[in-house]
Each structure stands twice: as C-alpha cells, then as structure tokens.
Amino acid sequence: MNYKINLLLTTFLMADFFCLAQSNDMVIEDFEPSYINQPGHEYPMVNSQGRVRTKIFAPDAKYVKLDIGGVKYDMVKDEEGMWTGVSDPQDIGFHYYQLNIDGASVPDPGAMLFFGACRWGSGIEIPSNDQVIFAVKNVPHGHVHEIRFPSKSSQKTLRAFVYTPPGYEKEISKRYPVLYLQHGYCENETSWPNQGHANFIMDNLIAEGKAKPFIVVMAYGMTNEIEFGRLRDFDILPFQSVLVNDLIPYIDSNFRTLANQENRAMAGLSMGGFETRLISLNRTDLFSYLGLFSGGVYRPGDFKEYETLKLVFISCGSKENPEWVKKAVNELKNAGYHAVSYISDGTAHEFHTWRRSLYQFAQLLFK
CATH class of the missing domain: 2.60.40.10 (Immunoglobulins)
Structure with missing residues (x-):
C-alpha cells in the first residue's frame, strides 16, 4: 500500500514538474x-x-x-x-x-x-525598464550633423556624424570639449546615432544637469576592412592617421571646440574600444579621458608616459567578463589612477550594454 501511494505521489509530482516546465516554455500572447x-x-x-x-x-x-x-x-x-x-x-x-x-x-x-x-x-x-535614458523627451535637443571631411591620409573624402549640444547654434562665443566615440566591428559611423541613440542620451543628461554639454564625433573606424577571424592582424595606423591628421584638425577648424588634450576624450564599443586603447597609448598627447565599452582593459603599466590622464572608464555586460573589468579597475585605482568600472546588469556584448556605458561615462567627463 505504501509503495502504491509513493508511486502515485511521485507520478503526480512528476506531472506537476512537467506542467511547470511546459508553462515556463509557453509563449505569452501579449505581443x-x-x-x-x-x-x-x-x-x-x-x-x-x-x-x-x-x-x-x-x-x-x-x-x-x-x-x-x-x-x-x-x-x-x-x-x-x-x-x-x-x-x-x-x-x-x-x-x-x-x-x-x-x-x-x-x-x-x-x-x-x-x-x-x-x-x-x-x-x-x-x-527594458531603463530605456528612458535614450527616450525622445520634451527637452532641448542638440543636432546631429552629417559631415564630409577631406582625408589626405586615405586620399578620400570621408563621412562622420557630429553631435552638437542644445544651444550650440545660439551661444556663438562658447567653445566645447569633444568626445570621439567609436563603433564596433561590422558597424560604421551610423551605428552610434541610430541604434546607439547617442544624441538622445546626451540631450537627456544635459537637460537633467547630469552631464556637461560637449560635442560628440562619430566616425568610421576602418574596422570592417579586415576579415572576421583575423582581427589580430588589424593595423591601427591607417585609422590613427585619419583621426589624428585629418579628423581632429577638421573638427577643431569647423566647430567651436576647446582644442586641447584636457578637453578631449575618446571611447568606443568592442573593437572601437580596442582602437581607443591602441591610439590613446600611441598618442598620449591627445586625450585626457578614456572609455572602453566591452573593448578590453588598461593596466597600470600602460600609463607610465601619460602625464595628463584624468579618467579611465571600463565597462561590460554582466554576461561578459565583469570580474576581469573589476580587477583591472582595482589595479588602476591601487596605482593611483582615477578609474571607474561599470557593469551593465543582464546584458551581454550588445548595444544596450554600450548605451548604458555611454550614459555613465558621459556624466564623468570634463568636470
């Protein structure tokens, strides 16, 4: 009798578990x-x-x-x-x-x-419950300019997008810091203004008084000119030449910038972060604020010749390598650098991680 009761009970429990598993897999019809x-x-x-x-x-x-x-x-x-x-x-x-x-x-x-x-x-x-950070709100909006700039380095006319903050057109005597913001592999200069919503993130932060108004430049990083699987062969020098010799001088000549290292930042997502790391260490005279969004890490030894470094920001999604990021930032802090880590909860190597990263990074810039 006990055997039969136990068998029956086990059968009911298995049935309940099966139904629960099925219900967890059911598609909810609230599309x-x-x-x-x-x-x-x-x-x-x-x-x-x-x-x-x-x-x-x-x-x-x-x-x-x-x-x-x-x-x-x-x-x-x-x-x-x-x-x-x-x-x-x-x-x-x-x-x-x-x-x-x-x-x-x-x-x-x-x-x-x-x-x-x-x-x-x-x-x-x-x-998501935080997409308000890039929502189109009833606040003053900046402008995203599509520009074409001559590049002697590549012997081409190249395109970039430039965000100018609210009030830029009216306050004609005011000059602004600049963030150079890079996309990832298999993306281009449209990625941050389109799927990244960088302009709306900036509009909302500025309206809330959380970020200082600054210009954001989004250019093609030449990252797609190497086959996937051979990223180790990527040569940073062609894009570095475009950025340093062509784009930065063009921006400083055609926009009201504060044209010095102290008021210049660079950041990027994924391979754009890799580019940021390489260029910032090759040219320690250009940027004082650095951001790697799922794009590797810095080590204290990287900055031996960096005299005016104000901020190192390193981020990733919680489904990526958060412990690696935290460890690297702790090492930088212990070495006396102003370093900040950010982990995007519940996301992986994807744009919501990088939107959140920009939202956090922008609040720390030029202050």
Whole structure:
C-alpha cells in the first residue's frame, strides 16, 4: 500500500514538474508591434518575455527561418503563403536580425534598417525598464550633423556624424570639449546615432544637469576592412592617421571646440574600444579621458608616459567578463589612477550594454 501511494505521489509530482516546465516554455500572447517598425507595419512584434514574432508573405518559398541572436528558428507557412516565426526570449535592448528564405538572408520588410553585422539589415528593440535614458523627451535637443571631411591620409573624402549640444547654434562665443566615440566591428559611423541613440542620451543628461554639454564625433573606424577571424592582424595606423591628421584638425577648424588634450576624450564599443586603447597609448598627447565599452582593459603599466590622464572608464555586460573589468579597475585605482568600472546588469556584448556605458561615462567627463 505504501509503495502504491509513493508511486502515485511521485507520478503526480512528476506531472506537476512537467506542467511547470511546459508553462515556463509557453509563449505569452501579449505581443505588440516593435516601435522601430517601418511605418504602417504591424510585424515584427515583441512580447513581455522578450520573444520576437515576425511574418512574411512568401508563397513560393520552401522554407523560411528567423535568424536572431545566433540562432535560426523555423517559421511556419499557412494556406495563404504567410510564414510566421517566434524566437526564444532575447536580452533587453537592441538586436540585429534577418530572415533566411530558401538559403538567402534578407532583411525583414517590416523592420527599420540598421548597419550592423557588416550589412544593412533589420533591427528589433526588446523593451527594458531603463530605456528612458535614450527616450525622445520634451527637452532641448542638440543636432546631429552629417559631415564630409577631406582625408589626405586615405586620399578620400570621408563621412562622420557630429553631435552638437542644445544651444550650440545660439551661444556663438562658447567653445566645447569633444568626445570621439567609436563603433564596433561590422558597424560604421551610423551605428552610434541610430541604434546607439547617442544624441538622445546626451540631450537627456544635459537637460537633467547630469552631464556637461560637449560635442560628440562619430566616425568610421576602418574596422570592417579586415576579415572576421583575423582581427589580430588589424593595423591601427591607417585609422590613427585619419583621426589624428585629418579628423581632429577638421573638427577643431569647423566647430567651436576647446582644442586641447584636457578637453578631449575618446571611447568606443568592442573593437572601437580596442582602437581607443591602441591610439590613446600611441598618442598620449591627445586625450585626457578614456572609455572602453566591452573593448578590453588598461593596466597600470600602460600609463607610465601619460602625464595628463584624468579618467579611465571600463565597462561590460554582466554576461561578459565583469570580474576581469573589476580587477583591472582595482589595479588602476591601487596605482593611483582615477578609474571607474561599470557593469551593465543582464546584458551581454550588445548595444544596450554600450548605451548604458555611454550614459555613465558621459556624466564623468570634463568636470
């Protein structure tokens, strides 16, 4: 009798566990259109679990997959030729994705386009409880200027985006510090103003009195001109030459800058952080504020010849290498440097980590 009761109890417990496991995997039907969809498009959608659902009409296709976060999800076709697919929960923040139709990877026609993963493709935003940091608020707004500057170093005319803070056009006698802000591998100069929302982050910080007004320059770092897997072969000198000999002089000549090391900062995400590290150590006379967002670390020995270093900021997501970042910053502090670490909770090597990093870094600059 006891054996039968125990067996029955075990069966009920296993059934309860199975149902619980199933319920945890169930898709909650509270999907809403992504706010960065193409105008008039209902899909893609996002639900409260962070799942992405998309649809595409492809009646002649043999198969369609939703490709996001390094995983491809099979989509299902209905009788009319409409394919529907749902992803697993994604981290909060911005993600690149695409659709794979019979082997061809293409953008989702319902989503806005962003340059990332070495292509123009679709983007999706998984809502977070702190996206207010880059929300478009009823505050004074700066301007993002698209510029073309002559580059003798590359023998080309190159493009950059320049953020000027609110009031720049009116206060014609005022000069401003400058942050040179770099994108990552397989991205370009559009990445920080588009998916990074750098201008709105700055607008909101300035309006709240949390950051000093300064100019932000976002240029192409020439990082995509080397194949993935051979990043160790990347030569910093071509971009360093463009930055030092062409871009900085152009910005100082055409914008009202405080053109000295004390009022100049450089930071970057991922490979842009790698560039920041290399250039800052090659040219210790250029920048007084340095930021690496998921882009490696500095060590105390790096700064033996750095005379006017005011801040070292190192960050990453909690799903990356936070202990490595904390250790490096503690070593810098113990050596007498002004160093700050920041760990983005619940994120990995992705744009929400870097938006949060800019938000934190900007509040420490030029004060």
